[in-house]
Amino acid sequence: MELDVTLTEGECRALAYPSLVGRPEPGDTVLLNTTALAMGLGTGGYAMVVAVPDRLPEDPSGPGHLVKARYTPLQATVLGADEQDSPYHEVLKDADSLDGMPVVIADLHSALPAILCGFYAAAGPDARVAYVMLDGGALPAWFSMSCAQLRSREWLCGVVTVGQAFGGDVEAVTLHTGLLAARHVLNADVAIVTQGPGNLGTGTRWGFSGVSAGEAVNAAAVLTGRPVAALRVSEGDKRERHIGVSHHSLTAYGRVALAPAQVVVPELPDAFGAMVREQAAALAVRHELVNVPVDGLLEALRDSPVRLSTMGRGLDEDLAYFLTSAAAGRHAAALLDEKRHPSA
The missing domain is CATH 3.40.50 (Rossmann fold)
Incomplete structure (x- = not known):
């Protein structure tokens, strides 16, 4: 989801992935990664929401045990089509x-x-x-x-x-x-x-x-x-x-x-x-x-x-x-x- 975020030095656009960080609501404080903005990257000039500190998302409950973006702060647990718990x-x-x-x-x-x-x-x-x-x-x-x-x-x-x-x-x-x-x-x-x-x-x-x-x-x-x-x-x-x-x-x-x-x-x-x-x-x-x-x-x-x-x-x-x-x-x-x- 796309957000407008107010910073101490202005405003910026930010992206949040609710499956990873929860769903930010108006008035929430969010923790941002602003690397893309600082480097002027051409693929989307967005800050990325790392967390909504006052309202953390629920822990993943499965099914699925594939961990992607492994051992990063936002690693995601998903159900792989090829894993044992998959219907496929x-x-x-x-x-x-x-x-x-x-x-x-x-x-x-x-x-x-x-x-x-x-x-x-x-x-x-x-x-x-x-x-x-x-x-x-x-x-x-x-x-x-x-x-x-x-x-x-x-x-x-x-x-x-x-x-x-x-x-x-x-x-x-x-x-x-x-x-x-x-x-x-x-x-x-x-x-x-x-x-x-x-x-x-x-x-x-x-x-x-x-x-x-x-x-x-x-x-x-x-x-x-x-x-x-x-x-x-x-x-x-x-x-x-x-x-x-x-x-x-x-x-x-x-x-x-x-x-x-x-x-x-x-x-x-x-x-x-x-x-x-x-x-x-x-x-x-x-x-x-x-x-x-x-x-x-x-x-x-x-x-x-x-x-x-x-x-x-x-x-x-x-x-x-x-x-x-x-x-x-x-x-x-x-x-x-x-x-x-x-x-x-």
């Missing part, structure tokens, strides 16, 4: 296959709605898509306004939070059981895997949270899914390492992913499109490059039910980024159609 434990106990389910993997959380725009423009409204949220960014799924809006529009059949991430419709210990839960608990036809909001990067070859995209390719492949790698492409980023195909994609898919994936290369126009294709060619050593046209995707993106934004740039400020993500969704729809209607 028997379903997942020996589950070992995604049955060829397409799994679209992207670096940034902002790719999620764009992938869905491309997917639904091609697949129609009846497909079931699950979002599997990694723990490289925000840990609470509640922080993502996009997730809430996409769920309300039924563009997502559910959110699965894995690793240290929590707050999804389904909780899981690992990405592997999270993918299996998407398939066998949520009955998803397609899964999308990205970090939560708040990607972390250091400007070094290996020091960025998006390396998890390469690990997600491996997980999807070992579980007999069909990994689809969405490239991170930008024409609007001011940093040279992210112009064209980002070094994040080249490292995650080129070095971390040991299993082959289908890498979607958008058919972008002009010299920029040629540069993207040339950069992506380096990934052909291990992966299958799939050229996907982008005609009609701009219209689909403009009809997005949620605001499109990446690193503070909207659709028109970094069109190549969103078209590339939408192209991955378009290809996933083609794979799903192929799975449903195999050629004779």
